[in-house]
Amino acid sequence: MEFVTFLIDFVLHVDKYLEAFVQTYGLWVYGLLFLVIFVETGVVVMPFLPGDSLLFVVGAMCGVGLMSYPLSVGLLLAAAILGNQSNYAIGRRIGPRVFQWDNSRFFNKNAFDQAHAFYERYGGITIVAARFMPFLRTFAPFVAGVAQMTRTRFALYDLLGGTLWVGGIITVGYFFGNFPWVKLHLDKIIWAMILVPGLVILWGAWRSRSRGAGTNS
Numbered sequence: 001m002e003f004v005t006f007l008i009d010f011v012l013h014v015d016k017y018l019e020a021f022v023q024t025y026g027l028w029v030y031g032l033l034f035l036v037i038f039v040e041t042g043v044v045v046m047p048f049l050p051g052d053s054l055l056f057v058v059g060a061m062c063g064v065g066l067m068s069y070p071l072s073v074g075l076l077l078a079a080a081i082l083g084n085q086s087n088y089a090i091g092r093r094i095g096p097r098v099f100q101w102d103n104s105r106f107f108n109k110n111a112f113d114q115a116h117a118f119y120e121r122y123g124g125i126t127i128v129a130a131r132f133m134p135f136l137r138t139f140a141p142f143v144a145g146v147a148q149m150t151r152t153r154f155a156l157y158d159l160l161g162g163t164l165w166v167g168g169i170i171t172v173g174y175f176f177g178n179f180p181w182v183k184l185h186l187d188k189i190i191w192a193m194i195l196v197p198g199l200v201i202l203w204g205a206w207r208s209r210s211r212g213a214g215t216n217s
Helices: 002-012 014-025 028-042 052-063 069-100 109-122 125-132 136-146 151-176 180-184 186-216
Strands: none
Touching: 014 028, 014 052, 028 052, 028 069, 028 136, 052 069, 052 151, 069 136, 069 151, 125 136, 125 151, 136 151
16 A cells, blocks of 8 residues: 555656656666666556656756756667567567456456557557557557567557657657746646546547447447
């Protein structure tokens, strides 16, 4: 319970934690950030780690000179791409056996099924779109591996999606993250980053189900 409380506080106040880490450990912060992004995108049981908010805060810190913009973008882009490649490789290795897993503390089968349905409907572009959707971005490369998507095609979408996600959000944070209004309402912005993509997914699933029901009737 204490870990869950700490995790929620870390996600909502990642700016304070990251700034303290930078001031205390200096360049080691880049290693920590690489690890967080790699694990969040590369380990299918770790979808709860901060991604969008972390990148935004990194951009804001680059904007005030606490961190290097080119180093942050390059390093975290590498982490995002390698994480997806790892997740994809795990999916290819495990294959159809995953469909026999049950809900557990570390695996949400409903979330996996939603990612699978989304992937089946929209194909490879899911790899790009899922980058901007918490939870879904952790499962999408795994599902691509399970579905035996060709490695070359996956790598292309992985590179495109990773570049847009890492480069885009860090750049937005760089230019806008230090506005007084943004800093004052950062916790609300982080909640929006988490909830809005989820609502979009639910709305899309509802629309798809409604159309399916209409067709069947």
